[in-house]
Amino acid sequence: MKFRTSYATGTAARSFSRDYKVGSVIGYEALDGTRRKVVVTEKISDIKNGRPGFDGYIVDQPENTVWGYDKQIIRVFRK
DSSP states (O other): OOOOOBTTTTBOSSOOOOOOOTTOEEEEEOTTSOEEEEEEEEEEEEEETTEEEEEEEETTEEEEEEEEEGGGEEEEEEO
């Protein structure tokens, strides 16, 4: 079974607790369906359009920075 993202709302395919902090390693699904493992560098209450989200970088690639909405997070690997 393949899980799909709702591109219209930007929500992850599966819901779970989004309890994470700066330094956590999270998995999230980008709006194009790409899944990434990210180290969180900042939690932001209004990342864009009034929605909460995060800044971070892809694991083992600190020069490759990303951001995303909390609703895109599919897993918290390490808090």
